[in-house]
Amino acid sequence: MPQITINGRVCEFKPGQLILQVANGEGVQVPQYCYHDGLSVVASCRICLAEVWMPDKATGKLMPYMGGKLMPTCQTACMEGMVVYTESPKAVANQKAVMEYLLINHPLDCPVCDQAGECLLQDYSYEYGRGQSRFEETKVKNPKKDVGPNIYLYSDRCIMCTRCVRFTREVSGTSELCVSGRGNREEIDVFPGQPIDNELAGNVVDLCPVGALLDKDFLFAQRVWFLKSTPSIDGLTASGDNIFVEHNEGKVYRIKPRTNMAVNKWWITDEVRHGWKFVQREDRLSGARHKQFGVQLATEWARGISDAVEGLKAVSAKGKRIAVIVSPMLSCEDAYALAKAARAIDDRAFLAMGPIPVQGQDKTFPPGKADGFKLYAEKCPNSRGVKRVLEAVSKSSPHGGYVASFEQIIAQLRSNEVGGVIITGNYPSNWITGALTQALEGKFVVALDTLPSELIDRADVVLPCVTWVEKAGCFENAKGLIQAFEQAIPAREGARSESQIGLDLYTQAKQGTGGQAPLANPAALRTEMGKLPGLEAFITSVALPVLPIEQAPAMEMVEL
Numbered sequence: 001m002p003q004i005t006i007n008g009r010v011c012e013f014k015p016g017q018l019i020l021q022v023a024n025g026e027g028v029q030v031p032q033y034c035y036h037d038g039l040s041v042v043a044s045c046r047i048c049l050a051e052v053w054m055p056d057k058a059t060g061k062l063m064p065y066m067g068g069k070l071m072p073t074c075q076t077a078c079m080e081g082m083v084v085y086t087e088s089p090k091a092v093a094n095q096k097a098v099m100e101y102l103l104i105n106h107p108l109d110c111p112v113c114d115q116a117g118e119c120l121l122q123d124y125s126y127e128y129g130r131g132q133s134r135f136e137e138t139k140v141k142n143p144k145k146d147v148g149p150n151i152y153l154y155s156d157r158c159i160m161c162t163r164c165v166r167f168t169r170e171v172s173g174t175s176e177l178c179v180s181g182r183g184n185r186e187e188i189d190v191f192p193g194q195p196i197d198n199e200l201a202g203n204v205v206d207l208c209p210v211g212a213l214l215d216k217d218f219l220f221a222q223r224v225w226f227l228k229s230t231p232s233i234d235g236l237t238a239s240g241d242n243i244f245v246e247h248n249e250g251k252v253y254r255i256k257p258r259t260n261m262a263v264n265k266w267w268i269t270d271e272v273r274h275g276w277k278f279v280q281r282e283d284r285l286s287g288a289r290h291k292q293f294g295v296q297l298a299t300e301w302a303r304g305i306s307d308a309v310e311g312l313k314a315v316s317a318k319g320k321r322i323a324v325i326v327s328p329m330l331s332c333e334d335a336y337a338l339a340k341a342a343r344a345i346d347d348r349a350f351l352a353m354g355p356i357p358v359q360g361q362d363k364t365f366p367p368g369k370a371d372g373f374k375l376y377a378e379k380c381p382n383s384r385g386v387k388r389v390l391e392a393v394s395k396s397s398p399h400g401g402y403v404a405s406f407e408q409i410i411a412q413l414r415s416n417e418v419g420g421v422i423i424t425g426n427y428p429s430n431w432i433t434g435a436l437t438q439a440l441e442g443k444f445v446v447a448l449d450t451l452p453s454e455l456i457d458r459a460d461v462v463l464p465c466v467t468w469v470e471k472a473g474c475f476e477n478a479k480g481l482i483q484a485f486e487q488a489i490p491a492r493e494g495a496r497s498e499s500q501i502g503l504d505l506y507t508q509a510k511q512g513t514g515g516q517a518p519l520a521n522p523a524a525l526r527t528e529m530g531k532l533p534g535l536e537a538f539i540t541s542v543a544l545p546v547l548p549i550e551q552a553p554a555m556e557m558v559e560l
């Protein structure tokens with residue numbers, strides 16, 4: 001492979017690669033503001049400029065490239081034998097000049113800026129800046145603007161990198177943002193009456209290298225250095241978007257995209273970014289409940305589990321079948337544990353899918369671009385994974401059977417063949433329909449859910465569950481990719497994962513009250529599942545989350 005040398009380090013490159021791309025890939029630090037892998041190159045910020053030398057074709061002697069002027073590494077293609085210096089006196093002088101220029105009008109409001117701690121201007125000011133301002137005139141003050149339902153623009157922090165403008169033109173295809181004015185009057189703005197409200201709008205906040213574009217939802221909510229990032233997967237739609245759940249002291253504060261070129265590239269939709277709020281609802285279900293003499297009362301978990309199994313076994317003893325309705329919001333491991341438990345209670349148990357929420361149609365960004373970013377109409381993360389698991393369990397058990405759709409199981413419930421149901425939810429909002437409530441009349445109902453509803457009010461046993469950020473597991477996305485996710489925050493008190501409840505029910509059904517259910521371990525469950533025909537992929541093809549590499553801070557940390 002051809003090679004270039006960057007700051008004394010020999011690096012291989014693919015034809016067409018830019019110097020900055022090679023440096024980023026090799027971990028050679030080069031300052032950069034306007035460059036982003038997912039956007040067109042404009043080379044406008046000028047901080048990545050470097051001294052470049054090329055071997056003379058005739059003599060092989062190194063000669064200054066392009067007459068010796070500094071070259072933007074984000075726009076200059078690599079050539080065999082090129083030698084690049086970003087730490088030479090000439091390059092360093094340019095970095096200092098660019099930093100001084102950018103900071104001329106920049107407010108010194110880091111203590112109240114949400115970006116502080118993850119701001120490239122702060123980092124580069126420390127690494128490449130002068131340390132002292134020579135500017136004595138009055139700074140230009142630009143207004144704060146409300147540019148969209150979820151976004152503020154603090155114009156005086158903007159360094160005019162135009163990443164945000166290019167995003168709305170090239171990725172979302174909506175072009176709400178523009179550059180207005182010229183020179184030191186230049187500003188980012190929206191067109192009058194056209195707020196930035198497209199479904200991908202929140203990505204401009206991630207793209208902004210300084211604190212100019214801010215998420216209203218995260219405004220003054222938390223200092224970023226307190227946040228911990230857990231790699232996870234979109235738990236709300238069929239996209240399987242790779243995300244980081246950012247949290248502190250058991251509370252989620254924001255969701256950020258995690259780069260995966262095979263799935264979501266660098267972006268996520270706003271529904272994934274902002275749709276997690278139900279996780280922190282005050283009225284989340286907590287603590288098992290059971291019915292006694294027609295009244296629902298709080299009970300211990302062990303009693304809730306034994307009541308559920310006894311009630312369902314009593315139904316089976318009367319010659320009726322039970323059904324388990326597995327929500328497509330659950331993980332594959334949850335589906336497996338619950339199906340196994342249902343078949344342990346009644347070996348003819350119906351295995352059925354919960355309702356699959358669909359809103360509108362799939363959309364691509366920019367509109368009409370076949371390989372653009374896709375927003376999925378299916379608003380659940382794992383309908384394919386749940387179906388795959390239920391089908392395999394169903395085929396592998398002696399009584400076989402099929403996996404009923406939600407509509408089919410409602411019809412079965414009405415036919416009176418079914419006398420008891422384990423029903424799961426975990427949807428972000430109320431999902432109970434009149435048809436379901438009617439069909440459940442007269443049945444023994446064990447409800448596993450996160451939020452209160454009329455289903456919970458009428459259930460015979462209620463077993464509260466955790467949301468996807470409070471457990472680990474895997475989802476199969478719309479493209480058939482199985483991806484594992486980690487537990488980000490501790491489980492809500494009095495709630496358990498559906499996998500754990502499945503194991504509890506199974507142990508109770510097999511061993512009675514003396515039995516001790518194992519703790520739900522997604523990896524162990526996947527190993528067990530993978531032995532069933534049709535589920536081998538859970539051993540061989542689960543994409544595990546890539547853990548973020550801990551970076552040593554550039555500044556020395558001081559113990560307080």
Ligand code: SF4
Binds near residue numbers: 161163207210
């Ligand atoms: S608002 Fe942020 S992303 Fe947009 S041009 Fe200014 S600094 Fe760049």
Ligand code: FES
Binds near residue numbers: 032034044046047074
């Ligand atoms: S990153 Fe190269 S000019 Fe901005």
